[in-house]
Amino acid sequence: MTTYLFSILTAGSDRMAQTDPHGWTLTIISVTVVFLALIVLYFLYNLSGKIFTGAFKRKSSTKKNAQVPDAEVAAAIALALDMEEDGDTYAAIAAAIHLYLATGVHDTEPGIVTITRKDSSPWSSKALTFRKLPR
Amino acid sequence: MTTYLFSILTAGSDRMAQTDPHGWTLTIISVTVVFLALIVLYFLYNLSGKIFTGAFKRKSSTKKNAQVPDAEVAAAIALALDMEEDGDTYAAIAAAIHLYLATGVHDTEPGIVTITRKDSSPWSSKALTFRKLPR
Amino acid sequence: MTTYLFSILTAGSDRMAQTDPHGWTLTIISVTVVFLALIVLYFLYNLSGKIFTGAFKRKSSTKKNAQVPDAEVAAAIALALDMEEDGDTYAAIAAAIHLYLATGVHDTEPGIVTITRKDSSPWSSKALTFRKLPR
Amino acid sequence: MDTIIDSLQQFWQYTGFANCTWQHLAMIAIGLIFITLGIVKKWEPLLLVPIGFGMIVGNIPLFFDPATGAGLKIGIYEDGSVLNILYHGVRNGWYPPLIFLGIGAMTDFSALISQPRLILIGAAAQLGIFGAYLLALLLGFAPNEAGAIGIIGGADGPTAIFLSSKLAPELMGAIAVSAYSYMALVPVIQKPIMLLLTTKKERLIRMRKPREVSQREKIVFPILGFICTAFIVPSGLPLLGMLFFGNLLKESGVTKRLAATAGGPLIDIVTTLIGLTVGASTQADVFLTGRSVLIFGLGLASFVIATTFGVGFVKFMNLFLSEEKKINPLIGNAGVSAVPDAARVSETVGLEADPSNHLLMHAMAPNVAGVIGSAVAAGILLSFLG
Amino acid sequence: MDTIIDSLQQFWQYTGFANCTWQHLAMIAIGLIFITLGIVKKWEPLLLVPIGFGMIVGNIPLFFDPATGAGLKIGIYEDGSVLNILYHGVRNGWYPPLIFLGIGAMTDFSALISQPRLILIGAAAQLGIFGAYLLALLLGFAPNEAGAIGIIGGADGPTAIFLSSKLAPELMGAIAVSAYSYMALVPVIQKPIMLLLTTKKERLIRMRKPREVSQREKIVFPILGFICTAFIVPSGLPLLGMLFFGNLLKESGVTKRLAATAGGPLIDIVTTLIGLTVGASTQADVFLTGRSVLIFGLGLASFVIATTFGVGFVKFMNLFLSEEKKINPLIGNAGVSAVPDAARVSETVGLEADPSNHLLMHAMAPNVAGVIGSAVAAGILLSFLG
Amino acid sequence: MDTIIDSLQQFWQYTGFANCTWQHLAMIAIGLIFITLGIVKKWEPLLLVPIGFGMIVGNIPLFFDPATGAGLKIGIYEDGSVLNILYHGVRNGWYPPLIFLGIGAMTDFSALISQPRLILIGAAAQLGIFGAYLLALLLGFAPNEAGAIGIIGGADGPTAIFLSSKLAPELMGAIAVSAYSYMALVPVIQKPIMLLLTTKKERLIRMRKPREVSQREKIVFPILGFICTAFIVPSGLPLLGMLFFGNLLKESGVTKRLAATAGGPLIDIVTTLIGLTVGASTQADVFLTGRSVLIFGLGLASFVIATTFGVGFVKFMNLFLSEEKKINPLIGNAGVSAVPDAARVSETVGLEADPSNHLLMHAMAPNVAGVIGSAVAAGILLSFLG
């Protein structure tokens, strides 16, 4: 029994061809494991979320969460959609996410989100500035 | 016959030493091929030039090609001659060529040609600006 | 005799284990050589210092060496101490040394010492400016 | 004089003109199409341009005499040639992990951290991989080949190259080209499926703004994420380890210069070389076969299945969710990875239904989860079939 | 159905959970501590974060059946695995010289050039290396192992990796981790020794501002410095050559772009990979031994001895120096290298005694001399024991 | 005590002082001259400084006992040493194509595209290569050696290293050093020849401003250029492919970050390592031979021939051109490549004749054509002699 199973798992392609010719065993196990792995991550971040949110809720409740500067977020998204060229999309999307999640809260970070567009240098050194005007 | 010729071409140094001890065969073939290769390029770009120039002539005729801002070109050239340090020459010469070919025509590119001089970072991120003043 | 000695030096670990089981021979030779190497450097730079200082003394005597802008040096040092993050320390210390050694003397270099702090790009492209105000 | 003319004739034999076949020209034409699509359509240009040029490079007709073995030793499959040396990183599988290092160093996982339930969409979309696996077996491919073909459905270029270089090196060119082609075609493929599977009402679902994510969470994420996934699927270690390592360098706040280099010069160098050599590995005689056509068909199928399961899974989740927690199924397609193009499709299609409903940031969660998911899937396939 | 459940059970055997031992968990915990110290304490983060993550990567439990040899071929010690390929640069010793190239391209030797007498402190502090060598022999290590352990006292990570990869590869993980740990702990270790060995009066010594250094001297320095040290200790050539070459690129004024790359992307790439792979090489079964504990003890001893001799040597020099030329013994600790942390300790402790007495720039002289000194010492050990 | 003194004596045997010969010192002196010329004269400093320092590194006298084979295993020719590993890229010929990738990513081919007839000058100047080939055969070199020597006349460092590493590795050091020396000396060598061969009137010829070049042409250029040249000379593929690939990355407009890295960090890293290792490969016993002297003589001859044919060919073309289309023969020298120094010589000499007549932009056309031309010539030589 064990030997049979063992053969499945240490097996390369040849043994799989014999023991699982239609691929259903591999498929079912694999899908299960993929879901398992990501469900574990889900629980983990759910948990960490609950731990960290406590601290954050307090913080954000002291600020007015109402004034969502949608315009800024929309601008960042527009940029992210537009910027197919040259891979700047990563930076644009990061900016959009940052603005979106952080709206209404002055976080401890510089408060300026920087992306670049025209510059030909690598992303890291690019600099198109979304300024958060002092409110 | 064919075998003899074949031996020439698959041959390494040893066979060439036998079949072409003074090197004239190799030289004549090689020079012919070098010329051939570059003549093909010549015809190609000549042709592409004729195709593309049509479009361009129209474009440039609408603009005043007369006002050649020689000063700018000369400045870029001066920079290119001067900049022996640190390999910036490539960027300087590219700028000179760009200004030279493009003079009098506002092309679709940003209109600012950027070279760097003092900065120690790689060329790509350097920034000494030749501004094309709005005319 | 020579063979014996030779065995010491071509030897790997095994022969050292036999001929120098407690390690004192290796230690004494090594310490001697380390000191020797650095003493040679000492004499060399001492000498070069004497050669070059002549030229410099003249230069610096024409300027007022008295006004040591300690504040600037202290600021640079403070930065160097603070900047444990991300390896900017090299640049900060270089700036401190530069300011310290050069104080009161306007050297031929740009006169602006540049370090960066927040920027995430490599050191080389960082730019936090200690301006030497025109005095 | 006689010698010279004869020699010239002989030289002719060495030229590309003399050795050219229609297959060479076909492959060069495909390369030109790739370059054109990359430049004109701006579809994944960082990949299509190098791969396209590589296809041209790899299909310059070279003289080779099978009888004597005489020939220029410059092809990508000839030991010691320049192309062959640069190809090592593909064949030995260490370019893809370095690309993952750079991707990790550029990717912001906040969207995922703040909405962990969206991770599951990234799991569902991996069904495209296994659907294609089953189909490939049906079509007569061996299991290792079927696994390598299936991974096209992971919509992740480096993962596809990594896995196919381990499982079925001879199919790697076709698989990589297929994977990148469909990644470039994501907007074309996914939109109709998304419209077909969703109702107008579903497309209008507005999702709540998720909570903020602290820097500490962002730092803990790659460490915890790596340990969990690697314990479950140790064979995914090369890809997952590098992805999370790069992300830790980015988020730690004290190793920014390492992250900047990993997501800058390092990933650029590897991207250039992987594209060029993968392209050059598609030599006509290896590439232009009936199997390549099948692989392209299976690749398309895997993208369709993945998108279907991604969108369908959101609808399935919605059955169990209260009204205000419902998820817009238009972000389901993003589970396939193809970062960030798939997420942009979500945004675009969403905007068509409601111009004020931005889905991009929500879609980034299944999108990056899909990267993790397909690396996990690749690990599993490797442990079964490797 | 039976097959599937059984297969899942079998899959379990491959997971990290099934193969996990307390040693794996211990090493992962150590990795987490390294990362935490790097991020929270900001101790050598460019090294501790990659090494710490590498430790986690290297200690994910992998299935291996010694009977059949079956197992995933992804560990750092398995030929052809990704980690193994990236580890080549450590094992063959070419990462450290590339790091020295970058360090040379970033280091300003002016402090040393303007005060050459301070070089000797950098020689005295190397006694830590040989003190640890003698102790290691006493504890029963073989001479090659003792030499590799001694180099921890050089307080120079790349040098330690270079020498131990040549002399005692099997101890390299423990030696590298020990070296970086104590380099990170320099402030903690050195301060009490410095206070113990100096009087209040000595700590108040003000040193004269040294002369300026011309650009020409800075250019001549690396050339002359290399020729001299390499003639005396040719076996130090790989490290010394690269260090001085990098510095020449920096100071020549005409090769700035090469220096910027050497001290930028190149050193970043190598630092990332050396940290990750050195960390991953500390697999539990190799690392968690009594010998590792001994190595950590000897490493601590070597730092203590080095600091003692550094400070003591300044006091010895002061016996022969006129009042106005006396050297503040608080810069003696800087001779160990650990650039620039040891010099910062000098400054900090000096400021506590007199808040207007800056020692940093003076301390940089023995600090960079210590780098040269330990590279010389490594060369000697290599020629004796290699 | 006796042991120690004896050991010290023995240690002496290992030092550079004990093994030093006048050849070592001569090579170190040459290295110093290279560095000085690079820094003071600013002649090709990116190459002369690394090569010069490499010469010093490669000529530190190392102990080697031919009887026992005992010695330090750190020389560039000893398997597994650091220098030896970094030298792989030279010996296996993959550094030069990577440099070509970077050059392509930096070079603007507009000048050539807008004045295609100037391409032919770049063909004529390659006669320097074959002139030197004939002379080298006359002097008794074997054909492969003669080919490698001839390529010096291509005035292109990476091409010279690439070809000589394939045809005559043992002469590579001398050939590379010769090529770079004369490239640095281009202004000194070419100016008198140009003045000798041209009349005052010819030097005053004003050339018409060429047409503009559209971005589309710039994109099409590298693709078409590569296909044509590679079909004619497939053996030039490694160099031509990389040159045009780099240029496509630059001009495509959608892969700028890849071009920036190829023409930035990547070319910097390779330039640093190729310079250092080529310099270090000139070990006295290999380098200081009568043959090296001959190679230097032949190299000079090849530059003279190339310049002569370049200028002469323009005069020949002018015979067939109408007055307003005549070409200033002062741009003929630029056909040798040596980008962009040769083109700058054209400009400078032209300005002396007429201070308002700028030739630089015109001269860039034969200059970059010369790069293509010598890569083609290298390909031909490789297919005949490889």
Ligand code: NA
């Ligand atoms: Na995926």
Ligand code: NA
């Ligand atoms: Na040290």
Ligand code: NA
């Ligand atoms: Na040439």
